[in-house]
Amino acid sequence: EEEEEEEELKEEEEKEEEEEELKKEEEKEEGEEEGEEKEEEEEEEEEEEEERRRRS
Numbered sequence: 001e002e003e004e005e006e007e008e009l010k011e012e013e014e015k016e017e018e019e020e021e022l023k024k025e026e027e028k029e030e031g032e033e034e035g036e037e038k039e040e041e042e043e044e045e046e047e048e049e050e051e052r053r054r055r056s
Helices: 002-055
Strands: none
Touching: none
């Protein structure tokens, strides 16, 4: 009986660890996407500034 309980605890812990790993992966991917969006926005702003300089 104790062995069964220990086995169940181990399985639960493994499941929790897997879920945490997935969560970390998702957060990492989201962070990368946000980083890319930020880069694009910065590039656009730089281009706009260059255009303004050319006009003036």
